[in-house]
Structures are given as structure tokens and as C-alpha cells.
Amino acid sequence: MCRILLVDDEPDVRTIIERRLTREGFKVDTADSAAAAADRIREADPPYDVIIADMVMETEASGLEVLKAVFARDVFGEVIVLTAYGSVQNAVECMKRGAFDYLEKNIPGVDVLDLLVLKIQNALEHRRSAVDFLQRIDLRRKSGA
Numbered sequence: 001m002c003r004i005l006l007v008d009d010e011p012d013v014r015t016i017i018e019r020r021l022t023r024e025g026f027k028v029d030t031a032d033s034a035a036a037a038a039d040r041i042r043e044a045d046p047p048y049d050v051i052i053a054d055m056v057m058e059t060e061a062s063g064l065e066v067l068k069a070v071f072a073r074d075v076f077g078e079v080i081v082l083t084a085y086g087s088v089q090n091a092v093e094c095m096k097r098g099a100f101d102y103l104e105k106n107i108p109g110v111d112v113l114d115l116l117v118l119k120i121q122n123a124l125e126h127r128r129s130a131v132d133f134l135q136r137i138d139l140r141r142k143s144g145a
Contacts, residue, residue: 002124005044006030007037007052008082015106017052020113026120039090043079048077050123052116055083055090078123100126 004026008014011032018028031037034053041048078100083090091102100123105112 002026002049004028005048005051012082
């Protein structure tokens with residue numbers, strides 16, 4: 001079962017997304033801040049498969065801090081950054097820092113939760129491909145090829 005960490009400082013947003021993802025069959029943990037997310041990421045065993053982080057949180061640090069926590073743990077979890085304040089500059093910055101994808105919370109005429117589920121599925125496929133690739137490299141190294 002896919003494990004997801006959802007990080008958003010707005011309780012209503014967390015609840016709506018968590019309920020939808022749970023209905024889709026995902027195991028969802030939540031955090032209300034980047035600091036709480038960093039703790040959960042550090043303690044997670046096994047690591048989260050996907051981390052969904054709000055770009056701008058009122059309480060303190062942003063989704064970029066969540067990205068730092070993921071890479072500090074050196075895990076293969078994919079990060080999807082959500083934002084209500086979308087811009088090309090923010091999207092580029094997130095991708096440069098290692099986010100798998102970036103999604104605006106409000107896209108007129110689009111069910112953002114449907115799109116989020118699709119992005120999660122894409123992230124999981126990307127993760128599986130990366131793990132398979134690394135396992136093949138390890139097998140080749142061990143066999144002396």
C-alpha cells in the first residue's frame with residue numbers, strides 16, 4: 001500500500017485531500033507544518049512513497065523546507081508541491097530543488113483532486129522505475145558486469 005504524507009497548514013484542506021486519497025486506497029498521514037513533516041519523514045519506517053506539501057504555509061516554513069527534509073533523509077519519496085499561489089517562477093524553483101511535480105490548488109474547470117490522484121500515480125510509477133533501475137545497477141555491480 002502506498003504511504004503518503006500530506007503537509008498543509010489549513011485543516012479543512014488537509015481533511016478534504018486526506019479523505020479523497022484514503023478513498024483511493026492510499027495510507028495517508030498528515031502534518032500541519034514543515035517542522036512536523038520533517039519529524040515524520042525522519043521517523044518514517046518504511047519511508048513515505050509520496051509527500052504532498054503546500055508551498056506557502058502561514059505558520060512558518062514552506063514546501064521547500066519539506067523538500068530539504070526529504071533529501072536530508074536520502075529517500076526515494078517523490079514530492080508533489082501544492083499551491084494556491086501558483087507562478088512559473090515558483091514551479092521552476094520547486095522542480096530545481098527536486099520536486100517531482102507542482103500543482104495549483106485552484107484551476108478553473110478542473111477537478112484538482114482528480115488531477116492530484118493522477119500525479120500521485122505518475123509519481124509512484126516514476127519511483128518504481130527509479131528503484132528498478134538502481135536494483136539492476138546493484139546486481140550488475142555484484143556480478144562484476
